[in-house]
Amino acid sequence: MSVAKKEYKRITVKTLVDMKAKGEKISMLTAYDYTMAKIVDGAGIDVILVGDSASNVMAGHETTLPITLDQMIYHASSVIRAIERCLVVVDLPFGSYQSDPKEALRSAIRIMKESGAHSVKMEGGKEIKDSIKRILNAGIPVMGHLGLTPQSIYKFGTYTVRAKEEEEANRLIEDARMLERIGCFAIVLEKIPSKLAQQVAESVSIPIIGIGAGPNVDGQVLVLHDMLGMTHEFNPRFLRRYMHLYDDMTKAISQYVDDVKSVDFPNEEEKY
Numbered sequence: 149m150s151v152a153k154k155e156y157k158r159i160t161v162k163t164l165v166d167m168k169a170k171g172e173k174i175s176m177l178t179a180y181d182y183t184m185a186k187i188v189d190g191a192g193i194d195v196i197l198v199g200d201s202a203s204n205v206m207a208g209h210e211t212t213l214p215i216t217l218d219q220m221i222y223h224a225s226s227v228i229r230a231i232e233r234c235l236v237v238v239d240l241p242f243g244s245y246q247s248d249p250k251e252a253l254r255s256a257i258r259i260m261k262e263s264g265a266h267s268v269k270m271e272g273g274k275e276i277k278d279s280i281k282r283i284l285n286a287g288i289p290v291m292g293h294l295g296l297t298p299q300s301i302y303k304f305g306t307y308t309v310r311a312k313e314e315e316e317a318n319r320l321i322e323d324a325r326m327l328e329r330i331g332c333f334a335i336v337l338e339k340i341p342s343k344l345a346q347q348v349a350e351s352v353s354i355p356i357i358g359i360g361a362g363p364n365v366d367g368q369v370l371v372l373h374d375m376l377g378m379t380h381e382f383n384p385r386f387l388r389r390y391m392h393l394y395d396d397m398t399k400a401i402s403q404y405v406d407d408v409k410s411v412d413f414p415n416e417e418e419k420y
């Protein structure tokens with residue numbers, strides 16, 4: 149059991165900033181549906197991310213680009229019905245905020261109004277500064293996302309570690325400082341060298357939540373289906389699997405098939 153779990157009644161954006169100040173690490177996982185979100189919330193997670201990784205994990209797309217705002221709202225509203233304690237962050241999907249600040253605000257408002265979520269997350273630094281400011285001005289908390297930003301995968305062509313060059317590293321720190329200055333409550337930092345991630349975390353007072361960013365940040369995030377071992381073809385070095393559900397589920401399901409075929413199921417107690 150982790151220390152100080154369930155110390156907070158309800159996690160808010162302010163709780164997260166306080167946790168960083170106290171040196172308490174923040175735990176975050178994705179969820180896209182009611183049943184999973186209920187388990188994750190009940191287990192004591194601090195933050196649930198309704199990630200646009202639903203595009204891969206739920207819909208089977210190769211990238212996060214195809215998922216729509218309507219689909220994100222559907223996932224987010226299912227998650228919101230399940231949770232009692234954690235903070236819910238929803239990814240603004242590709243195409244719902246890049247055109248201009250007004251479009252960005254409209255998309256964020258739809259998520260807040262139609263799903264009941266508590267905050268939104270957006271990929272990018274100074275390119276989307278005006279859009280983030282607009283959303284923040286409407287009273288909607290925004291989480292930033294820097295480093296590997298999967299919505300721009302076609303600009304880079306690979307999922308390799310980001311910001312290995314000094315110039316990129318400096319821009320990353322600048323972007324993080326800017327996001328803090330304009331009022332973001334936290335930043336996800338994806339797939340960057342551990343040392344640089346630590347430097348970013350030390351440069352701002354808002355929490356830095358890492359995925360493939362090493363231990364010296366303020367919290368960690370993983371995709372739920374990855375850490376449960378359901379996505380067995382996804383194997384980045386940063387992933388720790390806590391279960392091997394792909395194998396266990398395969399065994400259970402093939403056992404069921406056998407039981408149906410052999411009429412082992414249903415038995416005397418399982419009939420009326």
Ligand SMILES: Nc1nc(=O)c2c([nH]1)NC[C@@H]1CN(c3ccc(C(=O)N[C@@H](CCC(=O)O)C(=O)O)cc3)CN21
Pocket residue numbers: 200201204205212298306307308309339370371374379382383384385
């Ligand atoms: N299931 C899932 N888990 C995720 O963490 C995730 C998604 N989907 N979809 C959206 C983004 C994409 N993310 C990614 C995608 C690939 C790597 C990655 O490391 N890929 C390769 C290495 C590629 C390379 O080094 O060139 C790997 O080792 O699997 C990391 C994060 C994180 N997000």
Ligand SMILES: CC(C)C(=O)C(=O)O
Pocket residue numbers: 178197198199200201202239336338359369370371
């Ligand atoms: C990997 C996390 C940070 C994410 O953005 C997602 O799941 O969509």
Ligand SMILES: [Mg+2]
Pocket residue numbers: 199200201212239
């Ligand atoms: Mg995402």
